[in-house]
Amino acid sequence: SRFGESKIVSSKQVAIKVFGSNWILKNLTVNGTCEYDYNCEHAIQIKGNADNTQILNNNFVNFNSHIKSGGYKGKNDRRREYPDNVKIISNSFINEWPRNTKNPVTSVDVVGGDHWLVDKNFIADFEKLGGNGISYGAFLKGGGKYGVISNNVVACAWKLPYSTKRHVRIPLSFGGGGTGQQFCADQVCDKEHVDGLLVQNFVVNCPTDVAIY
DSSP states (O other): OOTTSEEEEEOSSEEEEEOSSSOEEESEEEEEOOSSGGGOOEEEEEETTOTTOEEESOEEESOSSSEEEEOBOOTTOSSOBOOOSOEEESOEEEOSSOBOOSSOOEEEEEESOBSOEEESOEEEOOOBOSTTOEEEEEEEESSEESOEEESOEEESSSSSOOSOTTOEEEEEEESTTOOOGGGSTTSOOSOSEESOEEESOEEEOOTTSOSBO
């Protein structure tokens, strides 16, 4: 009921999976403790018909993508279903070291879904050592609509300096690095996000690329 009372320590690829609607995850601390960074992918994975999920006032530490959302197609489904009306409010997303992985590193990674709200969060220290060296604080992509990214504080380098100048930490984005057609809601993906609003965010210490992409 109060922040600090409950802590989840996970060495699994995904700590919590949400596939049903109307779940609320609140006041938790979720720490990734994998021996190898590529094994700690997501603190929370939100998939399919997980509409109306609320992620409120949590602290997430040491995952490649703390929040990961995307479509899910069951055996009897004609098309992928995506979580809608999801709220991610007043959380902190941090890493204590650069993520030694080639896998995507994005603190809030949302592919598809409509009416998402990412508000009043603190996002910091997200660096990807492997692959192309490009990481993101938060993005909405994959053909979603009406998303709002507002009132967040994003510090690309808070307690974690850049390893080299070649590493790129992009704070906030509609579109990210793009989405394959098969992962988009409309299977076309000619638009990564429609009618999104990005407003009243504070971005600091991101010297190697743009603040808003």
